[in-house]
Amino acid sequence: MSTQNISAFDKNLLGDDIQKLSERLEKFIAVEHQFVDGSLVISLNAKYGAGKTAFLDMWKSSFDNEDELKSKIHEFSEKPLIVLLNAWESDYMGDPLFAVVSALVDSLGKNDNENKTKLIEAAKDLGWFMTSLGTQFMESALGASPKIAANDAMNKNDERNNENILNHDSFSLYQHRKVAMAHLKDVITSLVNDTSKPSIIFMVDELDRCRPDYAIAYLETIKHIFDIKGIVFLLAVDRSQLENSARTTFGKDLEFSEYYRKFVHREINLPVITSLSCKKLVDEYVNKYIKGNGTRYSVMGFDDTTKNRIAGLIEVFNLTPRQVQEIFRILGHIGETTSNDNRHLEWCVVTGTILLLVLRVRNQRFYQTLGTGQLEPNDVYELFEGLSMNNSDYWWFKLCLTGKGLKIINKDRPYKAIIKLLNLPLDEMAFESSLIKFVQGWGSGPNSNFHGIYKHIENLDQWTSGSIYNQ
Incomplete structure (x- = not known):
């Protein structure tokens, strides 16, 4: 529907x-x-x-x-x-x-x-x-x-x-x-x-x-x-x-x-779409495009946490239902697999794919720079100011940092230079420790980053092999 x-x-x-x-x-x-x-x-x-x-x-x-x-x-x-x-x-x-x-x-x-x-x-x-x-x-x-x-x-x-x-x-x-x-x-x-x-x-x-x-x-x-x-x-x-x-x-x-x-x-x-409506859209489109109403198999898992994050992106970026539909059509295609494939993409890859597709329909400049690892540190705040950038979580910031989407300005510890540049009130040791789960969440394959996702989207490709799966 x-x-x-x-x-x-x-x-x-x-x-x-x-x-x-x-x-x-x-x-x-x-x-x-x-x-x-x-x-x-x-x-x-x-x-x-x-x-x-x-x-x-x-x-x-x-x-x-x-x-x-x-x-x-x-x-x-x-x-x-x-x-x-x-x-x-x-x-x-x-x-x-x-x-x-x-x-x-x-x-x-x-x-x-x-x-x-x-x-x-x-x-x-x-x-x-x-x-x-x-x-x-x-x-x-x-x-x-x-x-x-x-x-x-x-x-x-x-x-x-x-x-x-x-x-x-x-x-x-x-x-x-x-x-x-x-x-x-x-x-x-x-x-x-x-x-x-x-x-x-x-x-x-x-x-x-x-x-x-x-x-x-x-x-x-x-x-x-x-x-x-x-x-x-x-x-x-x-x-x-x-x-x-x-x-x-x-x-x-x-x-x-x-x-x-x-x-x-x-x-x-026309009234803008509400938070509850965003969640309804996500549930409907996961069932239709990812699961194919029982006829499709996907390497992409969508638990409640992932669904809520997608709904949050829809609301923050003020996406229209038609834009959301386009995003899920692409998700359905690149994640499609066979019935005997029990592997699932690592959770950072799934969420990173969703973020890139949202930017693809909403902000082409950020889509290309994040997808090629060239997002300027000065653009970080503009991109994430509506995505919990101002609280202690910095969840999306961490996802982009560990997914190699930000332009490197310090090869040893790139996040330190960015934190200093943006004047973020962070405890560096605690922040560095919290990045471990994100690094693990991306997996270890050569395509386990935003650039790998970007190539899949642009090349009409599908995930069929590699070490970015949660076995």
Whole structure:
């Protein structure tokens, strides 16, 4: 199970704050949609891989769950129509208007053929006048070829306006386009039976992954066509990426916050992953990628102490679930072995591998310098300030020191020069004595250090032999 295919709040790995956010959102929407002139637009902000898609899937599922609806119709007097869209999937198709309309048609009930027909016919009428409309999307989404749609559109507009236009010049086409667009908006408005409550909620995902011009066109479409009271848009985006799209389109001097405010009434942030959620993710991914749900064998052992250290790294480095997933996929591969191999990697090798993979997705500079034994002493504090660097343990510092990840500045006792340089309040004799278990924990093989781990990761290699095992 990954965060991408979690579809229920009671099974999610992202923490209770996610479900609480959905409840707060419902209360907010139920009230605030009354205080905007048209549609209510909310921006749900989080970086790539943080769980936005999982949240949308879980929230939509909560509306589809009949048992939950019987016990609690959420915050709404009756269930709204939920339309879930992936904007990136329609990026190559042309105009976003038809992608949204198509999703709306698909979301209408099986027996709602009348409204489906009205929507499709109105979209076909407009289709010919939208010069950016592509043949492929017209045929796949609306079920008509452009030539047929063009003839139908012109004939129906002539009939609707009781006109017999012989020469469809540019101005006439513009006028007809306005009429067709207004008609489509009227049809969409007719789906909102009661403007006193949210009738349609569009959940839009992956808008920040779209081409800049398409992403901006999507926002403009929401503003101009779907600005209808009773409609709600929830845009799940990486705000910084969407800002880059806007600046690409309008120039680097664009004041994005003011520009975005034209479309969005409220911005909120997806809750950050909690300590408990980090542990849930680790348990889930150890079972899936290391143990293969009972189908995989690994030379990497994961006791509770190791799991807790991984969870601590996830929290300190603020990793997204997608980043954690990538780390465990790599761990699963390089540690895979056969069923009759009872060896296990030394515990320092396992933990050192995890630390390097965390840095690989979070800080490439530290990943390369630690992995090649060239981490500068001056960088030590920056790297470990969130990892117990300020208490008497110095656990991660000791791991890197004994794993030969730090640049040597004193061949006899490198740690002494580093301790002096960083002005660490340590008892040198006690500190040196505590390093013994770490030295033993690395093993004695030539690859029993960060450089050996680094080569395995970079070379798509697996541990199959050597003296870095705990026999």
